[in-house]
Amino acid sequence: MASAFETDWTCFQVTLEDRVAHIRLNRPEAFNSMNRAFWNELPAIVDDISDNARARVIVISSTGRHFTAGMDLQNFAGVGGGTAEGPRRPDIAGEASRAHLESLQDAFSCLDRARMPVIAAIQGGCVGGGVDLTAACDMRYASADAFFCIQEINIGMTADAGTFPRLCRLIPQGWVRELAYTGRRLPAEAAREIGLVNAVLPDADAVVAHALAVAREIAAKSPLAVAGSKVMINYAREHDTETALDYLRVWQAGMFPAADMAETFKARQEGREPDFPDLRPVHRGM
Missing domain, CATH: 1.10.12.10 (Lyase 2-enoyl-coa Hydratase, Chain  A, domain 2)
Structure with a gap:
């Protein structure tokens, strides 16, 4: 099997420099929404880097205006009747649905179990599944225009891909509840104040540069x-x-x-x- 750096991915661009693997969400025209390919590709990339020790640190950033708009709404086609082509399968119910959801959760759990640190560099909106993704990272840095939103409540569902088990260990529970119940946006500076992000940088270029600099510092250690x-x-x-x-x-x-x-x-x-x-x-x- 080709390595993560030798494969043409649909949703990502993957590069290696200074022993740092840089994974970029690469569908800016769709606000980096999470389609079916996303859920298959991310764990394949991360597991390959981790299992084969291809890098010492992983940085995840994005392209375009927003980090990610979260789940691609095409994945919800057929809710209420019929079937869907994306990872959300309304035709799957009960025990099979539980097993199916486990595979989606694993797309972010791979970041938690990776043998090396994973750093998120976030610009613009980090919405829905983006919160699940970044909560599974070791560290988070954000641009001044970044914001976080537990979007699921705004479309009538409960976040289920990892937000709550992880976010409740990262920030005060009162903040988790407010964000989860209201669907409000949490601006970058407020996210820094409550400990969700380590630092806020002026813009997208600055936040990526900072994340890569931290990654190179870590990569120089044992x-x-x-x-x-x-x-x-x-x-x-x-x-x-x-x-x-x-x-x-x-x-x-x-x-x-x-x-x-x-x-x-x-x-x-x-x-x-x-x-x-x-x-x-x-x-x-x-």
């Missing part, structure tokens, strides 16, 4: 230590303190990057930047 930090942070998010501490002891006992520490001290003595090995590829299946 990939194993960074991966371990992500594993520990995610694990601590889901467990009580003592359980997380015990898991940290287990991780360190088996994964402690002694060679990377030795390289760090040697590089300092020699007045150069350390040179760390990449993560090893993961082989799934037989």
Whole structure:
């Protein structure tokens, strides 16, 4: 199978530079709405980069005026009768619908489980599924004109692709409830004040440049230590303190990057930047 960097994607442009994979949503004429191809392509790209250790950091940005308008409304064709061609399948119900929704949720969960940090650079509107996507990233940076909107309530449905389980761990629950119940827009500066984004930059170019600069800084660190930090942070998010501490002891006992520490001290003595090995590829299946 060709790598993410060798494939012509329908919804994305993928590049690699300075050990940073840059994934750009690339349907600006459709406000980067999430059509059927989007849901298939994003996890394929991210899993390929992660499993094959093709990069040390992933940056996700967008093209055009808005980061994403969320779910392509064509995906809802047939709601109330008939069938749909997109990922929303009103002809699927009950247990099958639950399994189908799991596949949609996985399109964003792949960001959470990626072995390297994922950084979102957001401009303009980050609507509906865009909130699901960016909430699954490790860090978020926004342009001054950016805004977030849990759009699902405005079309008569409950957000279901990951917004609530993740957003409730990122910002105060009162804010989650206000945004979820009203469908109001949360401007970039307010998002920064409540901790949803790390920083607000003047415009789209500036936010992408900032995200890439942070990514390059991370990429210069020990990939194993960074991966371990992500594993520990995610694990601590889901467990009580003592359980997380015990898991940290287990991780360190088996994964402690002694060679990377030795390289760090040697590089300092020699007045150069350390040179760390990449993560090893993961082989799934037989």
